[in-house]
Amino acid sequence: MAxxxxxxxxxxxxxxxxxxxxxxGMQLSGTQFSDxxxxxxxxxxxxxxxxxxxxxxxxxxxGVSGFQVHIGHTDIYTSGDDADxxxxxxxxxxxxxxxxxxxxxxxxxxGDLFEPKNLKKAGYETNxxxxxxxxxxxxxxxxxxxxxxTILKETGxxxxxMDKSRNQFAIGIVFYLLNRDMEEGxxxxxxxxxxxxxxxxSNVLVMKGGHNYAHNLQLIHTTYRINPNLTKKGKYRNITGxxxxxxxxxxxxxxxxxxLFLGSYPITPATEIxxxxxxxxxxxxxxxxxxxxxxxxxxxxxxxxxxxxxxTSTAGPxxxxxxxxxxxxxxxxxxxxxxxxxRGGPSxxxxxxxxxxxxxxxxxxxxxxxxxxxMAASSSSDCFHYAFHAAKISLEHMTPVxxxxxxxxxxGSELWQIPDINQLPEIKAPLVGENxxxxxxxxxxxxxxxxxxxxxxxxxxxxxxxxxxxxxxxxGSVSHNPHNHEKMVQLRAEKVRRAVVDVPNQELNGPEKGKxxxxxxxxxxxxxxxxxxxxxxxxKDIASACFNYIMPLPANTEEILSGYDQVLVxxxxxxxxxxxxxxxxxxxxxxxxxxxxxxxxxxxxxxxxFNEILEA
Amino acid sequence: xxxxxxxxxxxxxxxxxxxxxxxxxxxxxxAVTNALPEIGINKKDIVFVSGIGCSSRFPYYVDTxxxxxxxxxxxxxxxxxxxxxxxxxxxxxxxxxDSMAIGGNHFIHLIRRNIDVxxxxxNNEIYGLTKGQYSPTSPLGHVTKTSPHGTVxxxxxxxxxxxxxxxxxxxxxxxxxxxxxxxxxIEAAKHxxxxxxxxxxxxxxxxxxxxxxxxxxxxxxxxQIYLKHGEKMxxxxxxxxxxxxxxxxxxxxxxxxxxxxLDDILVHNAKDKDATMHYLLGRMSLPEFPVAMGVIRxxxxxxxxxxxxxxxxxxxxxxxxxxMNDLVNAGETFVL
Numbered sequence: 001m002a003x004x005x006x007x008x009x010x011x012x013x014x015x016x017x018x019x020x021x022x023x024x025g026m027q028l029s030g031t032q033f034s035d036x037x038x039x040x041x042x043x044x045x046x047x048x049x050x051x052x053x054x055x056x057x058x059x060x061x062x063g064v065s066g067f068q069v070h071i072g073h074t075d076i077y078t079s080g081d082d083a084d085x086x087x088x089x090x091x092x093x094x095x096x097x098x099x100x101x102x103x104x105x106x107x108x109x110x111g112d113l114f115e116p117k118n119l120k121k122a123g124y125e126t127n128x129x130x131x132x133x134x135x136x137x138x139x140x141x142x143x144x145x146x147x148x149x150t151i152l153k154e155t156g157x158x159x160x161x162m163d164k165s166r167n168q169f170a171i172g173i174v175f176y177l178l179n180r181d182m183e184e185g186x187x188x189x190x191x192x193x194x195x196x197x198x199x200x201x202s203n204v205l206v207m208k209g210g211h212n213y214a215h216n217l218q219l220i221h222t223t224y225r226i227n228p229n230l231t232k233k234g235k236y237r238n239i240t241g242x243x244x245x246x247x248x249x250x251x252x253x254x255x256x257x258x259x260l261f262l263g264s265y266p267i268t269p270a271t272e273i274x275x276x277x278x279x280x281x282x283x284x285x286x287x288x289x290x291x292x293x294x295x296x297x298x299x300x301x302x303x304x305x306x307x308x309x310x311x312t313s314t315a316g317p318x319x320x321x322x323x324x325x326x327x328x329x330x331x332x333x334x335x336x337x338x339x340x341x342x343r344g345g346p347s348x349x350x351x352x353x354x355x356x357x358x359x360x361x362x363x364x365x366x367x368x369x370x371x372x373x374x375m376a377a378s379s380s381s382d383c384f385h386y387a388f389h390a391a392k393i394s395l396e397h398m399t400p401v402x403x404x405x406x407x408x409x410x411x412g413s414e415l416w417q418i419p420d421i422n423q424l425p426e427i428k429a430p431l432v433g434e435n436x437x438x439x440x441x442x443x444x445x446x447x448x449x450x451x452x453x454x455x456x457x458x459x460x461x462x463x464x465x466x467x468x469x470x471x472x473x474x475x476g477s478v479s480h481n482p483h484n485h486e487k488m489v490q491l492r493a494e495k496v497r498r499a500v501v502d503v504p505n506q507e508l509n510g511p512e513k514g515k516x517x518x519x520x521x522x523x524x525x526x527x528x529x530x531x532x533x534x535x536x537x538x539x540k541d542i543a544s545a546c547f548n549y550i551m552p553l554p555a556n557t558e559e560i561l562s563g564y565d566q567v568l569v570x571x572x573x574x575x576x577x578x579x580x581x582x583x584x585x586x587x588x589x590x591x592x593x594x595x596x597x598x599x600x601x602x603x604x605x606x607x608x609x610f611n612e613i614l615e616a
Numbered sequence: 617x618x619x620x621x622x623x624x625x626x627x628x629x630x631x632x633x634x635x636x637x638x639x640x641x642x643x644x645x646x647a648v649t650n651a652l653p654e655i656g657i658n659k660k661d662i663v664f665v666s667g668i669g670c671s672s673r674f675p676y677y678v679d680t681x682x683x684x685x686x687x688x689x690x691x692x693x694x695x696x697x698x699x700x701x702x703x704x705x706x707x708x709x710x711x712x713x714d715s716m717a718i719g720g721n722h723f724i725h726l727i728r729r730n731i732d733v734x735x736x737x738x739n740n741e742i743y744g745l746t747k748g749q750y751s752p753t754s755p756l757g758h759v760t761k762t763s764p765h766g767t768v769x770x771x772x773x774x775x776x777x778x779x780x781x782x783x784x785x786x787x788x789x790x791x792x793x794x795x796x797x798x799x800x801x802i803e804a805a806k807h808x809x810x811x812x813x814x815x816x817x818x819x820x821x822x823x824x825x826x827x828x829x830x831x832x833x834x835x836x837x838x839x840q841i842y843l844k845h846g847e848k849m850x851x852x853x854x855x856x857x858x859x860x861x862x863x864x865x866x867x868x869x870x871x872x873x874x875x876x877x878l879d880d881i882l883v884h885n886a887k888d889k890d891a892t893m894h895y896l897l898g899r900m901s902l903p904e905f906p907v908a909m910g911v912i913r914x915x916x917x918x919x920x921x922x923x924x925x926x927x928x929x930x931x932x933x934x935x936x937x938x939x940m941n942d943l944v945n946a947g948e949t950f951v952l
Contacts, residue, residue: 038950191948232952237944251940261700263692281928282935283943288699291725295692298685298722302665302696305683306704310696328686418949421940457681457697457704460660465629465675467684468668477631478676 007222013072014178014226015080018167019097020089021058022050022065025167028192029087030067031238032171036184038238038415041228042071045380045414045526046238047079047600052268052351059113059121064096073227077379077526079412081602085177087170089113089144091122103136108173110166111141140219142210144169151209155202165199165206172210179225182211232415239416241380241409242272245313245339248387249277250285253309255388256395256427261308263288263299265318268351269407270341273313293321297338301325304334305466307431307456309391311337316345316358319402323366329400330370330492332466333443333452335429337390338372342406344598353598354408356522357573362402363551363580369489371496373397374551376404376522381416383409386548388424389502395429397499398451399492404550406572408600409523430454435461442466442476450495497552506554510536510543513563516613520570521547521577524601528570531606540614550577553584561588566613568593570606622653629679640791640817641670644738645677647797648707652678655805657705664707665694667714670745671738671817674709688719691726694733702921705805708735713743716752716772727781729920730809736801737774737812740819741826748822760822774814775898775912779891785811786898787911790831791818796842796909803911809919816907830907839902843910845886848878851906858882859905866896868905886914 016033018026027048034046049066056063070080082102088094090113101107114129128134129141148169152162168189175182186204193199214220239247253260264274264287278287286303290296297312304310314322319340329336342358344350362374373393377386383405394401430446432453440455440462455462464476472479473487509532520528525546532544545560547553554560561567561581569578570593578592593609595601627649635641652662662680666672668687675682681704685693690708698706715723715737726733742760743749749762753774757766778786785807787800797815804811816827825832830839841851841859849859856871858881869876888894894913901907937943 035948038952041950041952228952235945235949235951237947237949247940247944250943254940259700261696263696280943281931282937283939284928284932286700286924286928288695290692290695291721294689295695295722295725298689298692299696299699301685302683302693302698303700304696305693306663306697306701308700310700324686325689332683415950415952418944421944457663457701458661463659463679463681465682465684467666467675467682468686469684 008179008225009222010225010227012074012226013070013076014085014224015068015070015083016085016087016174016178017066017068017083017097017100018087019064019066019093020167021063022055024089025164026065026067026089029167029171030069032185032188033174033180034069034071034238034413035188036180037069037071037226038236039184040181042073042226043076043229043232043415044069044071044238045076045079045412046070047408047412050352059090059092059118061092061096061122064093066093066097071226073229075229075231076414077530078600078603081604085174087174089166089170091118091124091128094128095122095124101137104138106138106140106177107134108140108142108170110144110170112143112145114141140173140214142169142173142213147209147213148206151206152202157202165203168203168206169210169213172207172212173214175207176211176214177220177223179223182208235418236415237418238413239381239384240272240411240413241377241383241405242270242341242411243276244381244383244416245377245387245403245405246273246276248384249309249311249337249391250280250283251384251421251424252388252391252427254421255424256309256391256429258307258309258395258429259284259286261286261288261300261303261310262313263290263296263303263310264313265290265293265296267293267315267318269343269410270313270315270318270339272410273339273341293318294325297322297325300336301329301332301334304329304336305332305457307458309335309395311339311391313339313341315341315343316361317348319358319361320365326372326400327366327368327370328468330366330372331468331470333398333492334400335394335398336400337387337394338400338402339387340402340404341410342404350598352407354406354523354600355573355598356406356524356571357576358404359550359573359576359580362404369493371493372551373399373401373496373499374404375401376548376550377409378522378525378546378548380409380412380414384416392425392427393499393502395427396451396502397449397495398430398454399495399499404522406523431456432459432462434459440464441474443471444474445491449498449501450491500552500555503549503552503554505556506545506547506560508543508545508560511541512543514543515541515565516543516610517561517564517567518542518544518570518610519547519567521550524570524572527601527603527606530603531610534603534607535610535614542610542614550580558585561585566591568610568613570601572596572601620658622659624649624653626659627652627679629677631676633677634673635670636821638820639670640740640819641674641738643791643794644736644797644815644817645674647794648736648801649678650794651798651801651805654802655705661703662705662707663697664709665697666690666709667719668745669711669714671709671711672714688714688717689722690714691719691722691735695726695729695731698731698733699921699924702732702925706733708733710735710737711744712737712739712741712751712753716774720752724777724781727778727783727810727812730784730917731920732808732810732922734804734811735813737814738817739774739814740817740823742819742823744819744822773899774812776895778812779895779898779913783812783913784809784915784917785911786814786894786913787812788814788816788907788909790816790827790840790909792831800911803914807914808922809917829902839906840909841906843884843886843897843908843912845884845911845914847884848881849884850881866900866905886911889915
């Protein structure tokens, strides 16, 4: 931290949390803040935190929704641990977020709402603004509601509409505190309210009001600046995991020159994939909102049989329902991408919260010997990459693939460097031509990767049948022959194993041998990497690796895992990946660090755990 | 559509047919392979889809494209085939266990969406492949292995589900009448929308003669009425019985008796958008009424796959975004 004149302090990273009632526009404020920060050149990641109830009673803890933004001069890998700045639009939002604040952080509240009625709704017995409980924080208790109404008095807007701009007063204060560009904030509003132009000026007015308030009252003695991240160059956009997943599938369809079909059923937190793809009829994308999860995947299998790049999107409970159909996709050896956006389980569980507890289901949750390729994305933006590669592997190896993401990646966002789609790898499905010489044989295989060749309806002369009954090798005739079944079970397993040629070697951070290797998979990558980096920079003997390919594992996995006194596997479940590794590598001793709170890892808790082991 | 002249043989596959001797499925297969040469579609564009059950082995026996899916899921599987590739002629072979029980949900939604497929419902009122348990179409009180004291549940009438799902095409045929089956399958193929054909099919092993009161040689003329669009609703061994409407109910009358003349007899209008009469006709059952056969309902309505294609071509024509590069660079981007 370097102090400059005018009490502007330069900092590397700041975490800002916007919290309020579901209707307080916290998502909008958060996006406004993150987009304008991106324009200034900051790296960023965002994460919304909302209840599964749509509009829980106003002013209560159950109704608090939040939007966290982590911006940095340096690279950002997570949406941040505890907040440096909290905007709490009511007492409930303050109370809800108190345990996620850094000591000494700045709290901006609407002082007008800290009166008996709202305090009681939030469960406060005394007013925290007056009882000294916030003495470790810098509190800005601005009269946001009354100021907003005063500013908009002349506009003729009704009180309800005026109050919807309260978030802009708060953001004006945040812009002052963190030296953001008001012009960009106004531009954002102009874009946002393009269809309701009467609201642009009023919102801008309130934002300026908040900014002036912070400036004039000299509430804030020190402001902060987060300089641009100069290591990032190029053209970026802010993207959520679900949008990135949808776009990855679309890009794969384009590179494979196949039509894209998504059969799906709405389910939190995966629904946005369906909604996003439904927008793109202009690119020929077909989405089929089925009557249930089973029909979603079955329609996708039908589309695959007919020659589409077919996908289905779901969350854990939906994956359970699709199990039988996934077996059919394995048996018919058709390409199919299954996206499971994991959430807290079991059963309905915690629908809007994140967890990594579907791994075993993805690997083994089917009847019979039904191996599938299983992959996991590790950041909101790399959902694009892994969706693309899930499709590529599925099409080129003629086998279904499960891509695991989770609520944290799906709803969170980060900057994504826009690729040139034409530079993405080409995808070559093993399609046959019409009238295959000697007659088309559905289970004739490519000798190298064991993918069967793909004929599709509409082709002259290639009429054939596939289905869920065991098929004779090569001919595809129904067969109950015991030796044929043995052979087919091995062929299907070997086909999945051989997909390893398209799995990149596992990357390792830090020394190849030493005291501690920390392992993660999927969405915990950012937190584990950040924690590792901190300790590594402190000179600790620690390495880290985060897996994206689970089945098959990268070819160098055993090599990576060997050579450490301890291998610690960190995951947001009760130990699914660690047990999978134990099964695959019985000679390596693994220890585990599990969190079952349906919340992402905090960097601080990882650092603490790693230090405990290193110092033991 | 095509100049290719097919015969029945062109649609017979090289697979050995493994149904029980005397099974009604043989005559259905034969009627389908007889009908296919006359629907004017190249066999490279035909796909048979099925679920699980005796009838669901059907795709293996037709020399077209075919996919044998999961129990109850044929309608969903077929929806994916048709919606993704609407130029294909898609046929579903399914049974009363497959489509009325485990797949009941998919059945009604297929119909509600009006996706242009042809569904042949083999209704033998029993589970055959699992060896003789009652099905959702088994009559109340039916004694089977899983209902040794008789069932205590009411059966579905497929026709009512179709009408209740805003169906656009429903027909019924007995497996004992190859000529009628062929005619009706051709009508089903011509209909743009979800065509449902219920075949009263005999399971020779587990529910033999279940439809005998309808299809038996001695009784069939009096116990069936073959409905044809635009024709009088007349039936009977002597062709002198007919249907009239009294109040909100149908009634069987004899022409020349009780003052009824030919003029009083109803004319079948399969194209009436209002399904009320089709519902009454579909519900008719013995002994009060003959069982209605033929095309009971065939109306034009918006078809899912056609509407989707229209939306796509409109979107393609009007959008500035022509490919993925356009999309990823559109909207809010930041140059760092």
